[in-house]
Amino acid sequence: GQQVMQIPQYQHVQEGEDFTTYCNSSTTLSNIQWYKQRPGGHPVFLIQLVKSGEVKKQKRLTFQFGEAKKNSSLHITATQTTDVGTYFCAGGSNYKLTFGKGTLLTVNP
Amino acid sequence: ETGVTQTPRHLVMGMTNKKSLKCEQHLGHNAMYWYKQSAKKPLELMFVYNFKEQTENNSVPSRFSPECPNSSHLFLHLHTLQPEDSALYLCASSRELAGAGTQYFGPGTRLLVL
Numbered sequence: 001g002q003q004v005m006q007i008p009q010y011q012h013v014q015e016g017e018d019f020t021t022y023c024n025s026s027t028t029l030s031n032i033q034w035y036k037q038r039p040g041g042h043p044v045f046l047i048q049l050v051k052s053g054e055v056k057k058q059k060r061l062t063f064q065f066g067e068a069k070k071n072s073s074l075h076i077t078a079t080q081t082t083d084v085g086t087y088f089c090a091g092g093s094n095y096k097l098t099f100g101k102g103t104l105l106t107v108n109p
Numbered sequence: 110e111t112g113v114t115q116t117p118r119h120l121v122m123g124m125t126n127k128k129s130l131k132c133e134q135h136l137g138h139n140a141m142y143w144y145k146q147s148a149k150k151p152l153e154l155m156f157v158y159n160f161k162e163q164t165e166n167n168s169v170p171s172r173f174s175p176e177c178p179n180s181s182h183l184f185l186h187l188h189t190l191q192p193e194d195s196a197l198y199l200c201a202s203s204r205e206l207a208g209a210g211t212q213y214f215g216p217g218t219r220l221l222v223l
Contacts, residue, residue, distance in 0.1 A: 033211055042199055042214040043152070088152070095164075095206040101151040 002027050004091045006100030014108050019076040021103035023089035031092040032065055032072040037102070038085040081107050112136045113215035115200050121221045122190065130185040130218045132200030138213070140206050141183040143175060144199040146217070152199070158183060159206055190222045 003026040013019050023032065031050045035043040047056055049065035049072065056063045062075045076083055086102040113134045122128050134141065143155040157165035158177040172194075174186040183200055197217045203210035 030208060035212075035214075042217050043212075045211045045213065048211055090212075092208040095208040097208060097212065099152040099154075 002091065002093060002096065002098045004089060004098045004100040006089055006103055008103055009101065010104045010106075012106045012108065013079050015081060016078050019079050019083070019105055021074050021087050021089075021105075023072045023074075023091070023100050025070045025091045025098075027070070027091075027093060029069050029091040029093050032069075033090040033092060033097070034063060034072075034074055035088045035090060035099075036085050037088065041085075043088060076105075079105070079107050081109050083107055112213050113200060113202055115198075115215035115218050117218055118216060119219050119221075121223065122187070123223055124190060124192070126190075127186070127188040129187065130198055130200075130220075132183040132185075132215055134181055134183075134200075134202040134213070134215075136202060136204075136213060138202035138204050139180055140203045140210070141177060141180070142201040142203075142212065143183065143185050144201065144214075145196045146199055147196040156185075157206070164206070187220075190220075192222050195220055195222045 005024045033048045034046040037043045047063050052069050053067045054065040060077045064073045084107050086104045088099050088102040090097045090099045116131045140159045145153045154167050155169045156175045161177050172189050176184040197219050199217045200215040201212040203212045
């Protein structure tokens with residue numbers, strides 16, 4: 001079945017440093033979605049990418065979808081303490097959405 | 110965010126108890142989901158309902174029994190649970206089945222089985 005691998009599992013940064021998490025699917029995806037879960041909270045939808053090679057930005061967050069539609073990345077520029085949480089990618093195909101294990105980001109002020 | 114609500118938010122139960130988790134979505138969505146989230150584990154999809162019909166059961170033990178009376182409500186009936194069933198149980202909904210549609214999660218029920 002479809003598998004979605006996400007790395008790294010954990011990332012600790014100093015405030016102001018950049019952060020990137022990577023997502024790889026074993027199969028070609030119709031879309032990739034990203035979610036953020038704050039400590040003690042629930043996953044909240046951030047963005048969806050559909051087109052091959054698509055890049056989208058949300059303030060300091062940049063999302064990319066690979067040309068082959070099998071990988072994606074989320075990059076945060078100049079992290080802030082409010083960025084703390086677990087970032088999940090989720091690959092969509094054939095009416096299924098498969099979540100990666102997530103990357104837990106902690107930020108040292 | 111109040112689009113998807115879940116009750117109770119916290120639940121402690123013994124292994125012989127029977128309890129139910131409730132989920133309600135106010136978004137007019139057609140698909141609803143139950144997920145289990147344990148410490149250090151990824152989100153585990155348990156059940157999927159589309160237009161009230163169950164479309165997926167990911168080999169979930171029979172001590173978990175879902176019920177979807179209509180497109181807005183989803184229940185998870187629990188009986189004779191084990192301590193390893195302690196986890197955060199998340200309900201989610203989407204306009205269409207998840208492959209294309211984005212999912213809106215409820216706040217979850219944090220379950221502790223003693």
